[in-house]
Amino acid sequence: MKVVTVGTGMASAEFVQSLRLEGFDGPITMVGDEEFPPYSPCVIPFFLAGEPLETVYWKGANFYERYGVTARLGSPVVEVDTERRMVTSAAGTSESYDRLFYATGARSWYPNPEWLETRGVFGFKTLTDMVAIDRYLREHNVTRAVVFGGGFIGVDAALALWHRGLEITLVHRNTRLLSQMTDEDGGCFATDKLREKTGIDIRLKATVSGITANNGQLTGVGFSDGGSMEITLLIVAIGVSPNSEAMTGQDKGVVVSPQMLADPAVYCAGDVAITQHAVSGDDGIYATYPNAMAQARTAARHLVHGDGVYAGSINTNVLKKHIDFPIVSAGSFSGESVTWQKGDIWRRVYLKEGRINGYLIIGDTRMSGYIYQLYRSQKRVDMSIRAILSSPRHDGYYSEMLGVRGC
Amino acid sequence: MKKVFVDYKKCLACKACETACAIEHHPGHNLFGALGDTKTQINVRVLGVEHEAFPLSCRHCSPADCLDACPSGAITRDEESGAVLLNPDLCKACAMCAMVCPFDAIAFKETHRARYGRDVAYKCDLCNERIKAGGRPACVEACHSGALVYDDFDHIRGNRALSGLKHYLLGKDDKMPPLVELFRELRRKECQRRRGGE
Numbered sequence: 372m373k374v375v376t377v378g379t380g381m382a383s384a385e386f387v388q389s390l391r392l393e394g395f396d397g398p399i400t401m402v403g404d405e406e407f408p409p410y411s412p413c414v415i416p417f418f419l420a421g422e423p424l425e426t427v428y429w430k431g432a433n434f435y436e437r438y439g440v441t442a443r444l445g446s447p448v449v450e451v452d453t454e455r456r457m458v459t460s461a462a463g464t465s466e467s468y469d470r471l472f473y474a475t476g477a478r479s480w481y482p483n484p485e486w487l488e489t490r491g492v493f494g495f496k497t498l499t500d501m502v503a504i505d506r507y508l509r510e511h512n513v514t515r516a517v518v519f520g521g522g523f524i525g526v527d528a529a530l531a532l533w534h535r536g537l538e539i540t541l542v543h544r545n546t547r548l549l550s551q552m553t554d555e556d557g558g559c560f561a562t563d564k565l566r567e568k569t570g571i572d573i574r575l576k577a578t579v580s581g582i583t584a585n586n587g588q589l590t591g592v593g594f595s596d597g598g599s600m601e602i603t604l605l606i607v608a609i610g611v612s613p614n615s616e617a618m619t620g621q622d623k624g625v626v627v628s629p630q631m632l633a634d635p636a637v638y639c640a641g642d643v644a645i646t647q648h649a650v651s652g653d654d655g656i657y658a659t660y661p662n663a664m665a666q667a668r669t670a671a672r673h674l675v676h677g678d679g680v681y682a683g684s685i686n687t688n689v690l691k692k693h694i695d696f697p698i699v700s701a702g703s704f705s706g707e708s709v710t711w712q713k714g715d716i717w718r719r720v721y722l723k724e725g726r727i728n729g730y731l732i733i734g735d736t737r738m739s740g741y742i743y744q745l746y747r748s749q750k751r752v753d754m755s756i757r758a759i760l761s762s763p764r765h766d767g768y769y770s771e772m773l774g775v776r777g778c
Numbered sequence: 779m780k781k782v783f784v785d786y787k788k789c790l791a792c793k794a795c796e797t798a799c800a801i802e803h804h805p806g807h808n809l810f811g812a813l814g815d816t817k818t819q820i821n822v823r824v825l826g827v828e829h830e831a832f833p834l835s836c837r838h839c840s841p842a843d844c845l846d847a848c849p850s851g852a853i854t855r856d857e858e859s860g861a862v863l864l865n866p867d868l869c870k871a872c873a874m875c876a877m878v879c880p881f882d883a884i885a886f887k888e889t890h891r892a893r894y895g896r897d898v899a900y901k902c903d904l905c906n907e908r909i910k911a912g913g914r915p916a917c918v919e920a921c922h923s924g925a926l927v928y929d930d931f932d933h934i935r936g937n938r939a940l941s942g943l944k945h946y947l948l949g950k951d952d953k954m955p956p957l958v959e960l961f962r963e964l965r966r967k968e969c970q971r972r973r974g975g976e
Contacts, residue, residue: 381849413849417870422894426868429851660849660874691873695886695897699877736886740843740879766882769827769834772943773786776828 372397374674375468377448377458377617379403381411382474382641382663384430389671391438399440400466402458404447407498408434412476413660415501416531419508420693427498448475451617453634458617470674473625473633474641474667475614477658481607486582491589495528495608504606513604514538517592519579520609521548526565527692528606533569534693537604540572542579542594552688554704557731560717561698564734568696579605613643613656624656629680631670638674640666649683650749651703657684687743691736699739701746702729711760718760725753737765741772779860781838781931782904782915785949788958789925791831795822798920802905805890819889821902822917829969833926835917836883836902837946838862844875844884844901852899860931861904866891869898881943923958 374390376383379401387399411429418424425432435442446462451473459465479494486492491507494500495518507513514537518529521543529541541548547558548565566573577596582605584590593599613624618633624645625633633639642658644666662684672679687701696715706723716734720727720742727746732739738759745752752759759768770776797809803819804812812818822835842862845853852868853875855861864875866889876884876899884901892898905915909928913919918928927948954962 411849411851413872413874414870422870426850426870429849429868431851661847661878664846687877689873689877691871693896695871697873697876699873736873736876736884737882739877740882740884743878744880764826766825766827766834769825769832773827773830773832773947775830 372469373467374399374470374472375458375466376401376472376474377451378472378474378476378614378641379405379407379409379442379444380474380476380641381409381429381660382476382667383472384409384434385664385667386472386474386638386640386671387438387440388430389668390675393671393675395671395675399438400443400468401435401440402443402446402448402460402466404445404461405497405499406444408432410498411660412496415498416495416527416692418498419501419505420531420534447614448617451637453637456636469636471634471637472667472670473618473637473639474643474663475617476642477611477613477656479608480610480612482609486605486607488587489582489584489589490587491584491603492582492605492607495524495606496611504604507604508535508537511603515602516540516604516606517542517579517600517602518606518608519592520607521545521573521575522551522608522610523549523688523690524611525606525608526690528608529571530569530693532606533571538572539569540574540600540602542574542577544576544578544595546575548573548575549690549698552690552700553698553731554719556710557700557717557719557733560712561733564696564715565694568694579607611642611658615643618643626654630673631666631681632673638670640670646681646684649685650746652683655684655686657686659684659686659688661685661687685747687746689736689739696734697732697736697739698734699732699736700730701743702727704729704731709756709760711757720752720756720760722753722756725751727752727756735765738768741768779931780909780928781860781946782835782902782918783927783929783946783948784833785925785927786827786830786832786947787925787949787954787962788923789824789831789833790923790958790961791824791826792922793824794920794922795833795917795926796820796824798916799902802908802916803890803903817888817890817892819887819891819900821900829966833917833921834881834883836862836904837881837943838902838904839880843878843880847874847878849874856906856910859904859906859909861906861909862901863903863906864899864901866898866900867893871897871899873899875899 410427446460450459479496548562580595581593612622625639641663669681689699691697706721706728710719721729800812886897918926
């Protein structure tokens, strides 16, 4: 049996590794659009912040050799023919398969794709982007940059470049940064603290409305709320869309079964797969690393042994990069809220029928794992959650775990 | 496979485990080097839980949520010893591990093993080198009261994949040594007195 993966990202690498660990010894081909071994998108901004490139290859730079993989790199797959069991790349080469693993991830979405033709305008999603930005920074002696987009990737970009020593202006159209992973109060708290701790110039309720260039070289940007800035580096990170066109003809993601099957011979996982949420039951794209790993392992197990189902995704995430100020969130922000705040630490849990429906933990990771476990298990916490959130040494939940009551 | 079990009722909160851990993981391997050094790494923490004390460290869960959540390849398991290990050279301090750890056993700071001038995650390594050489973890060896026990997990708890704290607790039915019982009674009363004064 011949296995082909479309994509060489984290899900594909985990899938291939799991296949080999499960004892699969047939031929495996991995097809990808970039020329690198599998790398960690979570780690690549650290390369830009000045850390060694080799640490991005989180399963080793020799991945293809180690797992006996034929790598077909440099051209994206543009067509999956499930009838003939064949994939075709943009360069026109075809690859037949018995089982396909489709994990193409997502790509940056650009409001003005033509901006990227200007030197000095970059996306912030792939290792190709990072290498290009790094080279540009070194060649042009850049000291200031504008980052357009204050979501997870935009903030990550701003902090990585700030850590490298650049003066950053971060432009975001919402009232707060990280608007998807925070509620209004938590997001505003986090935004203020990030501004205070880094000195990054954060422009809210604004967008980059236009760019100016000279001979194809970026010279400045204009803002929707008025004003402009002379600048030679613009990072655009305002959103992503799943690379599902080759599979479905649309960029809306790929619906999968609990076995991670999108077709009897095609598994699909990672940031392109539409899965069910383990707690809420809602279908969606839950693009985090732990979800992708669990999906890839489910698929590998199913391929080799014919059993196993995916337990569902969790939309938990944390942003703690280049600065010791974590922002943790999960679930949805509706229901009765319980809030605790002191100094740099801000915590809020949303309760629904006495169970955690969503939470935000900002400024400190302590107790975030315990809250996560309570959220996953959907235990009733309405009697204890206030005491847990406000315990003076942040470890009060140990009395719950140990079953120790006050004397 | 052996793990560290806790009989917290015997914990006197003397912090000998913390001291032994600090020395074991300090490059100088001595107390005077570790004292006052901001990079000193202490992987076990004695918590005051109501009137009890609890020496908290990584439980080396199987499966381990932290290992499955680490996107930088920094967390691995030593299949021989069962220890969940964290390689600071690969760690980006992104906190994915801490976000899911049920026991708060992972913390962040710039330790002596941090290479890039920033904080890294650090946690108990079960004194992997020591135990593979036939020894016991430093904290267990330092514990004089029997609150920390390094013993066979399968033998005690059966071969279950668990991440609940109860499975790492010992001593439910043990009779306490009389002096420990007296100490606990005094501590409980002191705790009560302080609460009354609040």
